[in-house]
Amino acid sequence: MAQFDNVAVIKKANVYFDGKCISHTVQFADGSKKSVGVILPARLIFNTGVPEIMEGVDGRCRVLLRGEIEWKQYGVGESFSVPGNSSFEIEVAAGEAYHYVCHFG
Numbered sequence: 867m868a869q870f871d872n873v874a875v876i877k878k879a880n881v882y883f884d885g886k887c888i889s890h891t892v893q894f895a896d897g898s899k900k901s902v903g904v905i906l907p908a909r910l911i912f913n914t915g916v917p918e919i920m921e922g923v924d925g926r927c928r929v930l931l932r933g934e935i936e937w938k939q940y941g942v943g944e945s946f947s948v949p950g951n952s953s954f955e956i957e958v959a960a961g962e963a964y965h966y967v968c969h970f971g
Contacts, residue, residue, distance in 0.1 A: 867922055870892055870894075870900075872894075872895060872901060873889055873892050873893060873894055873895075874892070874893040875891070875892055875893075875936075876890060876891040876893070877890075880901065880903070882907060882910075883910050885906070886905065886907075886908040886910060887893065887903060887904070887905045887906070887910060888903055888904055889894075889901040889902060889903025889904075889968070890902055890903065898970070898971065899970055900943075900969050901967070901968040901970075902923075902967050903965070903966060903968070903970075904963050904964065904965045904966070905924075905927065905956060905958050905963070905964045905966070906958065906963055907958050907959060907960045907961065907962060907963075908958060909955065909956070909957040910955070910956055910959070911953055911954070911955050911956075912948075912952055912953060912954055912955075912956065913952075913953045914948050914949065914951065914952050914953065914954070914963065915950060915951065916970050916971050917948065917949055917950045917970075917971060918927045918947070918948045918965050918968055918969065918970055919945050919946070919947050919948075919968070919969040920940075920945055920946050920947075920948070920967075920968055920969075921944075921945040921966060921968075921969065922940050922941055922942050922944050922945065922964065922965070922966055923942065923965040923966055923967060924942055924960075924963070924964070924965035925941070925942070925958065925962050925963045925964040925965055926939060926940060926941040926942075926958075926959075926962060926964060927939070927940055927956050927957060927958050927962075928940075928956070928957045928959075929946055929954055929955070929956050929957075929962040930954065930955040930956075931946070931948060931952070931954050932952045932953045932954065933952075936965075937957075945949045952966060970971045
């Protein structure tokens with residue numbers, strides 16, 4: 867799906883890691899939320915409170931989930947799941963930008 871219809875978008879951006887990750891929260895009529903954002907070249911660690919599915923929209927990244935030893939690469943149309951109360955490390959290479967949709971819950 868290329869777009870979300872009939873949603874509310876929080877105008878103020880979520881800015882993390884000195885601007886290396888910027889997203890906007892999208893609220894759906896059923897009360898669910900997603901975030902739509904971009905990660906610029908960096909190596910970052912994110913903590914999760916609830917389970918998340920990160921869906922790649924453009925670009926690519928490498929991901930290391932907590933407890934795993936092998937990095938995995940993800941690109942357009944691919945996704946990875948992160949358990950709640952966990953973390954993941956994500957790396958976006960120089961010259962790249964990773965555009966994503968984060969599905970919560």
